Amino acid sequence: MEILNHMVEECSDPLDMVFHALADPTRRRMLHALAGGEQTVGRLAEPFAMSLAAASKHIKALERARLVRREVRGRTHICRLEPAPLASAHEWLGFYERFWTGRLEILERLLRAEQTPEIHDGDRA
Amino acid sequence: MEILNHMVEECSDPLDMVFHALADPTRRRMLHALAGGEQTVGRLAEPFAMSLAAASKHIKALERARLVRREVRGRTHICRLEPAPLASAHEWLGFYERFWTGRLEILERLLRAEQTPEIHDGDRA
DNA sequence: TCAATATTCAACCAATGGGTTGACTCTTGG
DNA sequence: CCAAGAGTCAACCCATTGGTTGAATATTGA
Numbered sequence: 001m002e003i004l005n006h007m008v009e010e011c012s013d014p015l016d017m018v019f020h021a022l023a024d025p026t027r028r029r030m031l032h033a034l035a036g037g038e039q040t041v042g043r044l045a046e047p048f049a050m051s052l053a054a055a056s057k058h059i060k061a062l063e064r065a066r067l068v069r070r071e072v073r074g075r076t077h078i079c080r081l082e083p084a085p086l087a088s089a090h091e092w093l094g095f096y097e098r099f100w101t102g103r104l105e106i107l108e109r110l111l112r113a114e115q116t117p118e119i120h121d122g123d124r125a
Numbered sequence: 126m127e128i129l130n131h132m133v134e135e136c137s138d139p140l141d142m143v144f145h146a147l148a149d150p151t152r153r154r155m156l157h158a159l160a161g162g163e164q165t166v167g168r169l170a171e172p173f174a175m176s177l178a179a180a181s182k183h184i185k186a187l188e189r190a191r192l193v194r195r196e197v198r199g200r201t202h203i204c205r206l207e208p209a210p211l212a213s214a215h216e217w218l219g220f221y222e223r224f225w226t227g228r229l230e231i232l233e234r235l236l237r238a239e240q241t242p243e244i245h246d247g248d249r250a
Numbered sequence: 251t252c253a254a255t256a257t258t259c260a261a262c263c264a265a266t267g268g269g270t271t272g273a274c275t276c277t278t279g280g
Numbered sequence: 281c282c283a284a285g286a287g288t289c290a291a292c293c294c295a296t297t298g299g300t301t302g303a304a305t306a307t308t309g310a
Binding site for chain 1: 267268269270271275276277278
């Protein structure tokens with residue numbers, strides 16, 4: 001039953017895997033390549049100055065993050081972009097959007113003005 | 126002079142550091158806490174079942190990714206959210222937005238034009 | 251002045267990551 | 281049938297990570 005525990009605990013937060021996958025420039029370039037359409041493992045690995053085995057590990061990391069799906073056809077493996085986890089990550093970051101769109105400062109100013117008890121004249125909010 | 130090389134090369138892509146920082150649930154929760162306003166190191170560390178030193182390391186990781194700025198005031202260190210790198214990450218992910226919004230025609234046009242001028246012969250770099 | 255507070259630092263540890271190489275499996279085409 | 285092709289697997293290496301503990305550094309308040 002330890003095996004089950006292990007399997008369950010291993011799956012913690014999908015965002016962990018997604019952000020971890022995105023933290024490597026090789027893997028980001030692979031995703032970008034896949035944005036142009038499906039690619040075999042070999043062609044995905046081509047642009048990189050590393051062994052095929054190393055590239056294969058990167059692809060597996062992308063699969064673990066569910067960013068890539070693989071279809072085995074004969075002796076070639078075809079990889080496709082799986083966008084859902086990217087959407088999750090994008091959505092997670094979207095929470096912080098107000099911090100860089102400048103709306104925050106406006107909000108802060110409003111809150112500060114509202115908070116100050118010395119101003120007791122014309123501000124109703 | 127090797128030191129300089131090291132320092133320069135170490136700074137590779139800011140997105141590496143940002144996504145790596147975001148790949149840890151502790152650090153994501155810290156950011157979320159900071160979204161509610163500035164926090165001292167101690168208060169940031171409080172919710173976590175780990176030593177203060179460990180939490181301090183996490184905060185340092187956030188600083189290295191420029192996601193957090195620290196102001197030392199007396200003996201307390203005050204941390205603030207620094208949203209710019211989150212915006213970069215959000216923008217990077219935005220490139221893939223069309224994959225999950227179902228608008229694939231624009232995608233094809235972009236990729237044919239921008240990304241792959243050389244698919245299978247001219248690319249040796 | 252002195253003890254408590256806030257935090258970092260250094261050393262250490264186990265686990266993970268990213269890379270290598272060489273052997274292995276499976277498919278395919280001649 | 282058999283060699284070349286596409287990929288994985290396993291073992292290994294070394295650097296990094298995430299955590300620990302104990303000591304060190306400032307700062308503060310009494």
